[in-house]
Amino acid sequence: MEKGTSFLIEDGEKEGLSTRLKDAIGSESINSFAKRSSLSEGTVRNIIMNGVMPRLDNLIAMANTAGVTVEWLATGRGPKTYAKQMATDARLDETPESPLPLDSQEYKTKKEAIGVATRTSKKTCDDAIEIAEYTPSEGVKEYLKTFIFFSIVGEEIDTALAARFLIALKESTAKDKSKIEIKGGGDFSF
Incomplete structure (x- = not known):
C-alpha cells in the first residue's frame, strides 16, 4: 500500500470504528477534536461518516487526543x-x-x-x-x-x-x- 493511502474497512467493522470514534470524541465538536488532534476536520469527518480507515499516524493522534488506547479505537478490543x-x-x-x-x-x-x-x-x-x-x-x-x-x-x-x-x-x-x-x-x- 502506498504511503498516505487509506482503505475502507469491512462493513461489520465500519460502524464499530465510527461508533468508537464518536464515543471517544463525546460532546466535543468534530472540528474542535480535529484541531486538538492536529488533523483536518475533513479527515475526522470522513472516518466517522464514510467508514474510511485512518492511517496509523492519524489513528494514534486521535487515540492520544481522546485518551483511549489505539487497540480499543481501532478494534474495540482491550x-x-x-x-x-x-x-x-x-x-x-x-x-x-x-x-x-x-x-x-x-x-x-x-x-x-x-x-x-x-x-x-x-x-x-x-x-x-x-x-x-x-x-x-x-x-x-x-x-x-x-x-x-x-x-x-x-x-x-x-x-x-x-x-x-x-x-x-x-x-x-x-x-x-x-x-x-x-x-x-x-x-x-x-
Whole structure:
C-alpha cells in the first residue's frame, strides 16, 4: 500500500470504528477534536461518516487526543484507556492484606498505576472543563478529579461524561445544587 493511502474497512467493522470514534470524541465538536488532534476536520469527518480507515499516524493522534488506547479505537478490543489497563493490571481495586514492602514489584506497579490514574484524572478534568466552557470552583474541580480517579480504579468515566457533569452544573438554575441531572443519562449527588 502506498504511503498516505487509506482503505475502507469491512462493513461489520465500519460502524464499530465510527461508533468508537464518536464515543471517544463525546460532546466535543468534530472540528474542535480535529484541531486538538492536529488533523483536518475533513479527515475526522470522513472516518466517522464514510467508514474510511485512518492511517496509523492519524489513528494514534486521535487515540492520544481522546485518551483511549489505539487497540480499543481501532478494534474495540482491550481496555478503553491506558490508565484503566494499568489500574487493572496493578489490581488497584483490591486492598492488600498487609502493607507492601516498598521495594516489592507489586508496590512499584501499584505506585506507577496510581500516578497514571492521577495524571489521567487531572487531564480528563481539564479537558472536560475546556469542552464544557465552564470553570467550576476549586472544590468542584477536586470533587470531579477524585470521582474520575476512583472511576478509573473501578468503573471508568470518560471526558464526555465529565463534560456533561460540568455543563449540567453550568446550566443548573436551582438554588440547591446538591443533585444535578445529566443530559444523556446519569446524575451526581454531593
